[in-house]
Amino acid sequence: MQDLGPLRGHLVEQQRLAAEREAARREARRRAEAERNLFANAAGPVVPLRQPPRVRLAPELPAPIPVQQQLDDQRVLQESLSDEFDATTLLDVDDAMSFRRPGVGMDVTRRLRKGEWSLQRELDLHGMRREDAREALSAFIRDAHRQGLRCLRVVHGKGLGSPGRVPVLKSKVQAWLIQKQEVLAFVQARADEGGAGALVVLLKPLA
Template identity: 65%
Template sequence: MASKSSSSLKTLSDLKTIQRTLAEQREREAAEAAARAAAEKKRLAESDLFSRAIGATQPLRRKAAVALSPEPPAPIPVQHQLDEQRVMRESISDDFDVTTLLDVDDAMSFRRPGIGTDVTRKLRAGEWSIQREVDLHGLRSDEARDALGAFVRAAHKAGVRCVRVVHGKGLGSPGKQPVLKTKTQRWLIQKNEVLAFVQAKPAEGGAGALVVLLAPVGK
């Protein structure tokens, strides 16, 4: 009888322990729920305070995006090029009389007034190193004139002092007359950049070429 009573007391004690544990768990859950509710209430209150402070708001309007095309290449100065060509043609005449300016020697040479004979002598002797060359033979007269003018201007601008101009011997011209040779001499004399020229040595083109001395840059 005593054993049965002891067993009943133990069962009752365990039940109370379980009930107490459950009660404590419910209290903790209730406390956590109350804390969460308080935090949410505070968050809502702060959010409402911010909304009242700044007033009504509207979403920002997005500006329409415009697709930009790639930057176009720089325009080619065609008119400027045409003007330069026109000036060059006007500055080099086919009617210019050069007979009084050429030194009629064994190879026909030219030196601008104020340039001594030693200059043409040194040119003929090859004491000036040829730095650039242009080949005109085979071109039409207007093509050769433009090519020569552009060549002389570019060489002078680059600081080149001595060049060779190949005009050919005229063996393929009607009557085998060296028309381009005569015109080349006339054109060169009209170029202010040219100080002097002589017929090239045989190894450098002979009667089919001229060795030309250009003025220093700035002169």
């Protein structure tokens, strides 16, 4: 019987430890539950909304397509004038160089040379570099045609101030004008309008 005493004490101690562990587990569950319900206990009874609040965000609009810029860029490419264009075969060789588009009668250049169309605007390219003159001429013809003008004068100079006294712009201006679809014909200006240093240009009428 004396040997049973220590065994009985050991069992009692095991039971006590098991009870303490179970109590600790219960306390831990109670605290966890209290933490989970902390907001509900603080706020009191609540009624959930039938529909959760939603913020409807407008979809992000796609970036606008710069259509007008694309059209402008395309037009610039179409209107670009080449310096390599050979106009000599398209010029009428008479007492003064002239040009008329296919289908345009010689009477048009004859009347243009006589001054039957009144000059409506003039562009003076004196002193301009070739690149600047090309851009200025292109814009001049385009704007004049948009305004419905028909008869223009383009002054390119006689080349008296150029190296070798060669009129550098003269042949370039002739080639550029032929490349402009708005141009119907051109002739060398009369002596009192600039002579060999200028051209009188006839534009197509607006459609």
